Amino acid sequence: MPLELRPNCECCDVDLPPDAEAFICSFECTWCASCAASLSMRCLNCGGELVRRPIRPPEKLRSAPPSSRRVTRALPCPGPR
Ligand SMILES: [Zn+2]
Ligand SMILES: [Zn+2]
Numbered sequence: 001m002p003l004e005l006r007p008n009c010e011c012c013d014v015d016l017p018p019d020a021e022a023f024i025c026s027f028e029c030t031w032c033a034s035c036a037a038s039l040s041m042r043c044l045n046c047g048g049e050l051v052r053r054p055i056r057p058p059e060k061l062r063s064a065p066p067s068s069r070r071v072t073r074a075l076p077c078p079g080p081r
Helices: 033-038
Strands: 022-024 030-032
């Protein structure tokens, strides 16, 4: 199973295309760089470590496209507005 490569930050809902700098936890909760920094690199949902999401090679995106399912938190997040 490839990474889901979610299209947005779960916190501030900014777009995170597959080549953007994004941070994920082991459950693939996905955060933009500024939210990950304001979360001290800990996932707000599971408390796990956030690591930089690897960039999938563009030619692989055809056979393994990124997710189009936007995931956002119901609860407010502490990130910058
Ligand atoms: Zn964000
Ligand atoms: Zn998580």
